[in-house]
Amino acid sequence: TQSTFIELWKRGTIYKATRPNNYDWVSGTTIADAEIQYQDIPTKLVYMKFKIRDSSKEIIIASTRPELLCACQTVIVNPDDQRYSDVVGKKITVPVINREVTIRTHHSAQMEFGSGAVMVCSYGDQNDVALFREMKLEEIVAIGTNGLMTEAAGKYAGLKVKQARNQIIEELQNAGVLDKVEDITHRTPVSERSKIPIEIIPMEEYYVRQVDSIEKIRDMGQKIQFYPDMHKQILMNWLDSISIDWPISRRRFYGTEIPIWYCSNCAEPHVPEPGKYYKPWAQKAPFEKCTKCDSKEFVGETRTFDTWMDSSVSPLFISKYNKDSEFFKKTYPATLRPQAKDIVRTWLYYTILRCEQLTGASPWSEAWIMGYGLDEKGMKMSKSKGNAVDPLPIIEKFGA
Numbered sequence: 001t002q003s004t005f006i007e008l009w010k011r012g013t014i015y016k017a018t019r020p021n022n023y024d025w026v027s028g029t030t031i032a033d034a035e036i037q038y039q040d041i042p043t044k045l046v047y048m049k050f051k052i053r054d055s056s057k058e059i060i061i062a063s064t065r066p067e068l069l070c071a072c073q074t075v076i077v078n079p080d081d082q083r084y085s086d087v088v089g090k091k092i093t094v095p096v097i098n099r100e101v102t103i104r105t106h107h108s109a110q111m112e113f114g115s116g117a118v119m120v121c122s123y124g125d126q127n128d129v130a131l132f133r134e135m136k137l138e139e140i141v142a143i144g145t146n147g148l149m150t151e152a153a154g155k156y157a158g159l160k161v162k163q164a165r166n167q168i169i170e171e172l173q174n175a176g177v178l179d180k181v182e183d184i185t186h187r188t189p190v191s192e193r194s195k196i197p198i199e200i201i202p203m204e205e206y207y208v209r210q211v212d213s214i215e216k217i218r219d220m221g222q223k224i225q226f227y228p229d230m231h232k233q234i235l236m237n238w239l240d241s242i243s244i245d246w247p248i249s250r251r252r253f254y255g256t257e258i259p260i261w262y263c264s265n266c267a268e269p270h271v272p273e274p275g276k277y278y279k280p281w282a283q284k285a286p287f288e289k290c291t292k293c294d295s296k297e298f299v300g301e302t303r304t305f306d307t308w309m310d311s312s313v314s315p316l317f318i319s320k321y322n323k324d325s326e327f328f329k330k331t332y333p334a335t336l337r338p339q340a341k342d343i344v345r346t347w348l349y350y351t352i353l354r355c356e357q358l359t360g361a362s363p364w365s366e367a368w369i370m371g372y373g374l375d376e377k378g379m380k381m382s383k384s385k386g387n388a389v390d391p392l393p394i395i396e397k398f399g400a
């Protein structure tokens with residue numbers, strides 16, 4: 001894992017950026033889109049009154065995230081929405097927070113959804129992230145990495161998200177700017193591991209470029225024979241949905257260490273030579289001096305890799321890539337990837353991506369995608385759900 005990371009680092013396939021990321025505050029780490037599941041969670045849809053400056057008009061805006069009012073930087077309406085053509089460009093007051101923002105037009109505001117007006121906050125969802133970037137809005141970080149409201153939330157600072165939400169609904173009510181509250185179920189992105197709703201928080205992380213490779217991976221995927229054939233579509237749908245590069249650094253203790261040391265003086269990252277296993281948090285830096293400022297002091301990286309950075313090079317590991325070129329020539333690409341259906345967008349996809357980047361070739365010609373054992377309700381049997389049965393007595397009685 002470390003050697004292939006160093007190889008890609010030298011080729012410029014890996015870079016560092018501060019971006020709004022999916023953040024699991026229970027596990028305390030950034031996670032990739034591939035580690036997110038969607039769950040229907042009961043929540044409140046809150047209809048709030050926003051007053052327009054120098055006008056008796058107000059706009060009702062519905063949101064499931066009123067606690068993000070403090071991070072609202074604009075209100076958008078659809079450019080074709082006749083109801084608002086006379087107020088575009090005007091100032092509107094964010095209720096409770098009493099800060100004015102400008103009403104703008106954007107095609108992502110749906111006329112038929114509620115009043116057709118949408119508050120844009122940093123960050124309710126990925127559409128907010130895209131809008132902040134596109135409209136060059138200044139981001140306000142309302143929720144911290146501990147899952148609590150930040151100073152930006154004023155008197156709600158330090159509260160958990162749900163507590164802040166309930167108190168703000170009460171304050172909206174008391175201030176006479178609450179229109180109504182509806183109980184709904186909302187399709188909510190949750191972390192695969194901790195099962196809590198993720199937050200979108202700006203963090204500095206390392207990324208592997210993947211957006212540039214999607215067409216190449218699609219061609220390779222088309223040439224792989226899937227058994228059964230229909231499961232190829234899982235890969236194709238996933239490729240259609242990828243919009244950002246792959247964040248690979250994790251703030252977890254157990255994992256493969258990221259082999260980087262930073263200059264103590266100028267913070268320049270230094271990557272060692274491949275071929276050894278490195279623990280930068282515990283070991284002395286294997287460099288004489290900083291290549292940029294000549295300082296002799298270094299600090300080791302403490303983060304680890306996304307676990308799929310390891311498993312995505314398994315075809316290279318078994319074929320002794322960069323260790324035994326004779327053996328590698330005879331055994332790579334492999335023939336078959338046998339695996340389960342739920343990790344097509346992770347193990348299968350990341351393996352094609354990484355192997356293509358390193359070797360230019362597809363890791364295998366065939367993929368065998370297995371189904372699941374289901375319980376009486378049609379749900380997948382799993383350890384965490386506790387709905388699995390011991391297969392042996394059943395096989396004995398009924399056959400395999």
Ligand SMILES: [Zn+2]
Pocket residue numbers: 263264265266267268290291292293294295
């Ligand atoms: Zn330096």
